[in-house]
Amino acid sequence: MVQVTLEPLKIPERLRMPTVFERAWAEPANRLRPRILLPASFTAPAPIAPGEHRVFMVFNRKGGAGKTTTTLELACVFAAMGYVVRIIDADPQDAGLTGWLEPRYPKGLDPKNRLTLKHVMYGEVGLDDVTYRTRYTNVFLVPSYEDCAVVEYDPAINGERTLRRAIKRSEAPVDITIVDCPPKVGKLSTFTLAIGGEVLVPSQLSALDQKSSESLLRTITEAQEEYDVRVRAAVLTAWGRTVISREVGNEMAEHYPDALVCPIRRSVDATTAPKENKSIREYNKRSTTTLDFDQLGHMLVAPRGAAA
Numbered sequence: 001m002v003q004v005t006l007e008p009l010k011i012p013e014r015l016r017m018p019t020v021f022e023r024a025w026a027e028p029a030n031r032l033r034p035r036i037l038l039p040a041s042f043t044a045p046a047p048i049a050p051g052e053h054r055v056f057m058v059f060n061r062k063g064g065a066g067k068t069t070t071t072l073e074l075a076c077v078f079a080a081m082g083y084v085v086r087i088i089d090a091d092p093q094d095a096g097l098t099g100w101l102e103p104r105y106p107k108g109l110d111p112k113n114r115l116t117l118k119h120v121m122y123g124e125v126g127l128d129d130v131t132y133r134t135r136y137t138n139v140f141l142v143p144s145y146e147d148c149a150v151v152e153y154d155p156a157i158n159g160e161r162t163l164r165r166a167i168k169r170s171e172a173p174v175d176i177t178i179v180d181c182p183p184k185v186g187k188l189s190t191f192t193l194a195i196g197g198e199v200l201v202p203s204q205l206s207a208l209d210q211k212s213s214e215s216l217l218r219t220i221t222e223a224q225e226e227y228d229v230r231v232r233a234a235v236l237t238a239w240g241r242t243v244i245s246r247e248v249g250n251e252m253a254e255h256y257p258d259a260l261v262c263p264i265r266r267s268v269d270a271t272t273a274p275k276e277n278k279s280i281r282e283y284n285k286r287s288t289t290t291l292d293f294d295q296l297g298h299m300l301v302a303p304r305g306a307a308a
């Protein structure tokens with residue numbers, strides 16, 4: 001089995017997006033340049049100290065927003081920075097992250113006996129018992145399959161702090177947890193938000209994503225009343241020079257005044273990498289999508305050992 005160790009990228013400065021303390025793109029769409037809009041409250045990221053633990057929740061109630069892509073690519077960026085990353089796949093659809101990343105179960109294990117997030121939600125096992133290796137060194141995965149959807153309608157599952165507790169009790173030396181949320185508001189997404197931490201909101205640049213942005217803001221605002229969550233970045237997936245890119249970007253900056261607004265350029269690599277069960281970063285390390293995710297990762301966390 002191939003084991004890939006992810007290395008830092010050597011990116012010439014001219015290929016990086018400029019970062020600017022602006023909250024709006026004003027130029028005509030055909031002259032738009034990708035650049036990261038920083039909030040006034042932005043401070044340069046620090047490395048994660050030993051024993052410290054960061055949680056990112058990749059959340060949008062809209063389907064096809066780029067949640068799974070953002071989750072995997074950032075996990076790869078953080079692993080290349082020297083961190084141990086655990087992804088929790090909280091989206092029980094077979095075409096999700098578990099299908100893309102294919103966790104390494106013990107040899108000869110009958111698929112019926114695989115342990116998944118569902119078993120954690122039922123309190124049968126701890127998170128470390130369902131954390132599997134992947135093809136990437138230091139990227140681990142808690143899988144879920146369609147059967148995990150039972151969590152949504154089984155009244156026996158009502159402990160909204162279950163996941164939070166499971167993370168607290170884990171003894172694995174994980175630096176960063178990233179949760180890929182399901183595309184709807186239900187128990188799984190509520191349990192995820194209850195963990196508390198930093199929310200990343202991916203959004204595709206379409207009219208339908210734009211229409212759903214008000215209800216997304218409402219959901220996040222309501223979650224903030226109950227849980228310790230703050231929106232760290234709006235991720236504009238499959239970004240291009242279009243009027244709608246500019247409109248969605250500006251709206252995100254307005255809705256989430258303390259968040260980065262980060263374009264991730266559209267590329268064919270992003271759509272073909274999953275076919276080979278590879279991250280975009282592994283599939284093409286020169287892809288603009290790879291470069292943009294790398295830059296976003298470095299805006300959120302500094303590499304291990306970097307000067308604080």
Ligand SMILES: Nc1ncnc2c1ncn2[C@@H]1O[C@H](COP(=O)(O)OP(=O)(O)OP(=O)(O)O)[C@@H](O)[C@H]1O
Nearest residue numbers: 063064065066067068069183238265266267270271
């Ligand atoms: N930068 C990009 N360029 C081109 N296509 C992209 C890019 N990012 C994501 N996509 C494509 O957008 C689609 C949706 O992405 P993804 O599966 O990550 O979204 P999702 O929010 O997880 O979807 P779901 O709600 O179904 O879980 C995929 O086909 C993916 O390949």
Ligand SMILES: [Mg+2]
Nearest residue numbers: 067068091096
């Ligand atoms: Mg997904």
